[in-house]
Amino acid sequence: MKKTPFVLSILLVFSLVLAACSAAATPAATAIPTQPAAATTVVANDAATSAPATTSSSKLVFVMVTDQNGLGDQGFNDLSWSGMQKAGKDLNADTKIVESSEEAQYVPNLTTAANDKASLVVGVGSLLTDALEQVAKANPNTNFALIDSSVDATNVRSVVFRQQEGSFLGGVIAGLTTKTNKVGAVGGMEIPVVVSWISGFEAGVKAVNPKATVMVTYAGSFGDPAKGKEIATTEYDQGADVIFEVAGGTGVGAWQAASEHGKGVYIFGSDTCKYSLAPDNALPDVVKNVDTAIYDTAKDVANGSFAGGQQSLGLKENGVGLCDKTYQALPDSVKTIVEKAKQLIIDGTLVPPTTKDELDKFTSPDLSK
Amino acid sequence: MNILSVFNIGLLAATLRGATPLIFAAIGVTYAERSGVTNIGVEGIMLFGAFSAVLVTYYTKNPWIGVLAAVIVGGLLGLVHAWTSITLKANQIVTGAAVNLLAVGIPNYLLIAIWNQPGASPMVANIKPLHIAFLANLPIIGPLFNSQNLLAYLAIFAAIVGQIILFHTPLGLHIRAVGEDPRAADTVGIDVYKLRYLCVIFSGMMAGLGGAYLSVAQLSMFTKQMTQGRGFIAMGAMIFGKWTPIGSLGACLLFGFADALQLALQTIGVSIPSDLLMTFPYVLTLIALAGFVGRSAAPAAVGKPYDKG
Numbered sequence: 132m133k134k135t136p137f138v139l140s141i142l143l144v145f146s147l148v149l150a151a152c153s154a155a156a157t158p159a160a161t162a163i164p165t166q167p168a169a170a171t172t173v174v175a176n177d178a179a180t181s182a183p184a185t186t187s188s189s190k191l192v193f194v195m196v197t198d199q200n201g202l203g204d205q206g207f208n209d210l211s212w213s214g215m216q217k218a219g220k221d222l223n224a225d226t227k228i229v230e231s232s233e234e235a236q237y238v239p240n241l242t243t244a245a246n247d248k249a250s251l252v253v254g255v256g257s258l259l260t261d262a263l264e265q266v267a268k269a270n271p272n273t274n275f276a277l278i279d280s281s282v283d284a285t286n287v288r289s290v291v292f293r294q295q296e297g298s299f300l301g302g303v304i305a306g307l308t309t310k311t312n313k314v315g316a317v318g319g320m321e322i323p324v325v326v327s328w329i330s331g332f333e334a335g336v337k338a339v340n341p342k343a344t345v346m347v348t349y350a351g352s353f354g355d356p357a358k359g360k361e362i363a364t365t366e367y368d369q370g371a372d373v374i375f376e377v378a379g380g381t382g383v384g385a386w387q388a389a390s391e392h393g394k395g396v397y398i399f400g401s402d403t404c405k406y407s408l409a410p411d412n413a414l415p416d417v418v419k420n421v422d423t424a425i426y427d428t429a430k431d432v433a434n435g436s437f438a439g440g441q442q443s444l445g446l447k448e449n450g451v452g453l454c455d456k457t458y459q460a461l462p463d464s465v466k467t468i469v470e471k472a473k474q475l476i477i478d479g480t481l482v483p484p485t486t487k488d489e490l491d492k493f494t495s496p497d498l499s500k
Numbered sequence: 501m502n503i504l505s506v507f508n509i510g511l512l513a514a515t516l517r518g519a520t521p522l523i524f525a526a527i528g529v530t531y532a533e534r535s536g537v538t539n540i541g542v543e544g545i546m547l548f549g550a551f552s553a554v555l556v557t558y559y560t561k562n563p564w565i566g567v568l569a570a571v572i573v574g575g576l577l578g579l580v581h582a583w584t585s586i587t588l589k590a591n592q593i594v595t596g597a598a599v600n601l602l603a604v605g606i607p608n609y610l611l612i613a614i615w616n617q618p619g620a621s622p623m624v625a626n627i628k629p630l631h632i633a634f635l636a637n638l639p640i641i642g643p644l645f646n647s648q649n650l651l652a653y654l655a656i657f658a659a660i661v662g663q664i665i666l667f668h669t670p671l672g673l674h675i676r677a678v679g680e681d682p683r684a685a686d687t688v689g690i691d692v693y694k695l696r697y698l699c700v701i702f703s704g705m706m707a708g709l710g711g712a713y714l715s716v717a718q719l720s721m722f723t724k725q726m727t728q729g730r731g732f733i734a735m736g737a738m739i740f741g742k743w744t745p746i747g748s749l750g751a752c753l754l755f756g757f758a759d760a761l762q763l764a765l766q767t768i769g770v771s772i773p774s775d776l777l778m779t780f781p782y783v784l785t786l787i788a789l790a791g792f793v794g795r796s797a798a799p800a801a802v803g804k805p806y807d808k809g
Contacts, residue, residue, distance in 0.1 A: 203611070203619010203723055232604060232725075315767070321774045348766040349774040355728045357718050361514055361760070364647075365767050368510040380620065380723050387719055 191224035193251045193429050194244040198237070198258040200319075200353040201230035204379035206402035207421060211255045211278065214422025218429035224250070237262030245270040251432045253278065253425055257324050263287070274437050276428045278421055279324050285439045290424045292444050294324070294401070295331025296476050297417040297451030298375070299483040301399060302335020303472050303498070304414055304453075305373040306343055307465050308397055309336075315346045315366030317385045319353035319378040327485035328377040328401055328417075334484050338495030339468060346371055350381045359384030367392055373414065377401040383408065404454040415458040419451050420444070447477045468498050506764035509643045514763070516644070516652055517718060519756030521546070521710035521727075523655040525734035526741065526748035527662045528706025533743060534666060535699035536679040536801040540596035541581050542707040543731025544603030549574045549711025551607040554722040555614070557624040563716040564627070567651075567709065574708020575701050582700035586693055589805035600731075608724050619724050626720035627651065651713050655749075658706075662745030675699060679799035682806040692806050707731065740789055742796040751785075758784045 195215050202208050212228055219226035227247075229240045237259055244252045245266060252273060254263040257280035264282040267275045271286055281289035305314045314336055318325045333345045346366050350358045359378055363385035366374055374389065374397070376382035382400050389398035390409035399405075399414040402421070406413035424444060431437040444450020458466070475481035475496060484490040525542050532539040549570035557566030577599060585592040612618050627649045635645040666672035675695055677685040682692045710730070715722045734748075737755060741747025758781035766774055789796075 201619055201724070203617070205620065209619070318774075344769075346767045346769060348763055349778070351774070351778045352728060354723065354725050356721070356723050356726060357518075357714050358728075358763075360719060361518060362763055362767070365510065365514060365760075365763055368508075369505075369764075369767055380726075383620070383721070383723065384719060387721075 191222060191250040191429075191433060192227065192248060193219060193224055193253070193432075194227045194229065194247065194249040195253045195255055195425075196229045196237070196240050196244055196259065197231060198256040199231050199233055200256065200379050201232075202228070204353065205383055205405055205408070206379055206400065207419070208255060208379070210403045210419075211253070211421045211425055214425035215253065215429065217422070218426045221426075222429060222433045224429070224433070234258070238266060241266040242269070245273045245275075249273060251276060251429055251437070253428070255279075255421070257322060274432055275439075276425070278424065281441055287439050288428055288437070288442060289440070290421075290428070290442045290444065292419050292421075292424075292450050293446070293483075294417070294419055294451055295327045295334075295483040295485050296445045297419065297453065298328045298331035298377075298401070299335040299338075299476065299481075300446075300453055300469050300472055301375055301415070301417040302332040302337075303339050303469050304335075304461065304465060305332070305375060305397075305399075306336040306338070306340035307468065308414060309340065309343055309371075309373045311370050311372045312340065312343045313346065313370040313372065314343055315348070315363070315369075315371035315374040317359060317362050317366070317374060317376040317378050317382060318347065318349040319381050320351060321349045323486075325349075325377050326487065329375075330485055330487060330490045331483040332375050333490055334493050334495065335472070337493075338472070338498055350378055353379035353381055355381050356384030356387070360388045363388035363398070367396055371396075373397040373399075375399055375401075375417075386412075399454075399457075404456065406454065406457050413457050415461065416454040417451065418454050420449065424450065445476070446473055472498050503765075503768070503770065506761065506768055509641060511757075511760050511764055512641075513644050513647050514760035515753060515757040516648060517756075518759050519752040520652045520655045521713045521718075521730055522734045522737055522752040522755065523659060523749055524710035524713065525707045525731055526737040526752055527658055527745045528703035528710075529735055530738045530741070530743055530745055530748050531662070531666070531675065531699040531706075532703035533738065533802050534679045534799055535675050535696045536682060536799060536804065536806065537582070537585055537696050537700050538592050538596065538803045539578070539581055539700060539703050540593060540732075540735065541577065541599030542596075542703065542734060543727060543729065544596075544600035545574050545577045545704050545707035546711035546714070546727045546731045547603040547607060547725070548577060549708030550715035550726055551610070551621075551711075551722050552708070553712035553716045554621045554624050555610075557626075557716050558622065561625055563625050563720075566624070566716045567627070567712045570708040570712035571705045572708075574704040574706070574711070576704070577708075578701040578704020579697075581704065582697045585805065586696045586700070589807065592803055592805075604725070607722065611722070611724070621722040623721050624716065627717040649717050651709070651717050655713075659745045659749035666745060676799070679801055682801050686806075686808065692808070696806075707734075710734070736785065739796055739798075740785060740793060742793065743799065754788065755781050755785060 215226050253276045255278045260280040263277050267284045267287045275287040277289045316329045336343050348362045359381035376385040386408035389412040397414045398412050400416045402419045484493045552573040553566035553570040556569035557563045584590040584595040629647050629649050636642050674690050678692050678695045686692050737748050737751035740751035762777040762780040
């Protein structure tokens with residue numbers, strides 16, 4: 132009798148550890164596989180559910196690997212995955228997603244994806260840069276794409292966005308909208324991509340409203356909505372009446388702060404249209420068409436025209452822009468100035484800053500004329 | 501830029517909002533450890549609590565029922581931890597870690613299974629801030645009370661009551677006896693297992709409550725990993741607070757204050773890199789631990805399974 136608890140405890144601990152390991156250490160549990168059994172309960176994937184797993188070897192397989200931020204950010208990652216799914220559907224390919232839960236998983240997850248006979252492995256997010264470079268060099272016959280950063284390898288297509296061009300327009304709108312002459316920015320982590328978003332924004336604000344001050348606060352995480360809400364509340368308390376969030380899942384909390392604050396304060400975000408999070412407070416979000424970029428890359432793979440190299444997408448290429456629905460609701464006086472700025476950026480006469488140093492040196496042409 | 505402008509009443513309100521989930525979890529683990537069982541699973545239990553609160557609120561439209569559900573789910577997870585670590589005498593760190601790892605996977609899976617929404621739940625109703633007229637109308641400190649909900653007051657109340665029970669009642673004496681020397685306690689007729697079970701289940705309930713505060717009071721949704729290490733910070737606060745509820749309360753408030761302060765300093769644009777400012781709460785904790793709190797010793801029997809023989 133005395134041995135029973137002991138044996139039980141060994142079994143239980145073992146099973147707990149096993150369950151735990153499979154959730155954290157291998158991609159299997161965090162990935163959303165395309166096997167029919169799982170796909171019915173997991174993310175809908177039409178192309179995959181109709182095809183038995185055994186025939187998938189002849190089909191194209193697109194795999195998306197995220198950093199630890201992953202799906203559910205109502206932005207960058209969700210949008211990337213929707214582009215991938217659309218490609219899977221239109222091109223009759225299998226699509227898979229592997230969400231990394233920590234940095235140490237980047238290389239194993241990318242390697243698993245490459246070994247999985249993937250036709251294309253897409254690394255979404257600049258945090259994956261080093262890992263993707265390493266894995267791409269070890270798998271020279273696999274096609275890779277990297278979003279938001281660049282790697283120098285012939286089998287990697289690096290897609291970077293000139294998000295500062297879009298956020299400059301967002302800054303123009305914010306600068307013309309604020310009544311307190313104070314605007315805020317909520318950043319996820321202070322990494323180059325986010326800094327370029329916010330630098331472009333600050334430049335846009337100053338271009339139309341030199342008196343305005345811009346408060347910038349970083350949360351240190353893309354996955355902490357409670358902190359995002361706290362930051363937005365602090366900025367509103369300090370007198371800001373327009374907030375721009377570049378914070379993924381953290382930013383969702385900022386939207387909630389705006390919505391609870393009620394009318395009179397504004398918010399807009401990065402990557403995708405988010406007005407449904409606070410319809411009364413929404414200004415046009417600065418959209419970044421990662422979905423189109425991934426879709427086009429997948430299409431190139433399907434057509435056999437995939438090539439590595441650098442791709443830079445801005446306003447001119449329609450890689451970034453403003454959320455159309457909320458943009459149309461703006462007063463004409465604002466839209467006129469935004470259109471003017473947009474034209475100058477496309478012409479190349481106005482180059483929005485991407486870093487704090489560039490921001491300090493930046494002088495804007497007069498947009499009011 | 502005026503640095504002093506950050507020291508306003510909004511900063512104190514933010515302090516309390518940030519500290520509330522930590523206070524619940526810290527009081528819970530204080531009881532568990534005082535009874536001799538460590539529970540590093542609080543981080544995961546908070547996450548489960550946050551998720552359960554949103555799930556139940558989604559279907560009942562009442563966030564208070566959601567809070568109740570979080571407390572029950574937290575208590576059940578506490579029961580599992582109690583069973584493995586007290587009855588089965590498993591390694592407490594391992595089972596606690598297992599709970600934390602399960603919390604990484606299970607809520608994410610359920611988000612997809614229930615709402616087909618990876619990573620985040622839909623918006624649900626939440627607990628609104630409480631407007632207590634006589635508090636809100638107080639001069640100067642009135643605004644402090646405007647943005648707090650009932651749970652924030654409950655957290656402070658729980659710390660006071662928790663302190664009284666642990667140090668001024670026979671029950672508290674028994675709990676501490678069981679955590680210091682279970683053999684001696686057993687000899688004088690105290691039911692070691694029963695008390696340990698109670699305390700560990702209580703720690704789960706409190707962690708669930710802390711998680712519910714995050715998801716249905718501070719916010720109105722669940723997002724994956726939304727606790728972001730707050731359970732571990734609560735354990736730090738317990739140690740910092742020398743394994744007492746009031747000490748934990750103070751530590752949580754200090755931590756909440758430091759975090760609110762660094763955010764406010766970033767906001768007004770002090771020229772310190774944000775990454776450095778973000779370490780402020782941790783640096784402050786280190787300094788306070790090293791310089792002011794002095795030696796804090798764990799209950800003697802913590803982490804050791806007790807065999808009645």
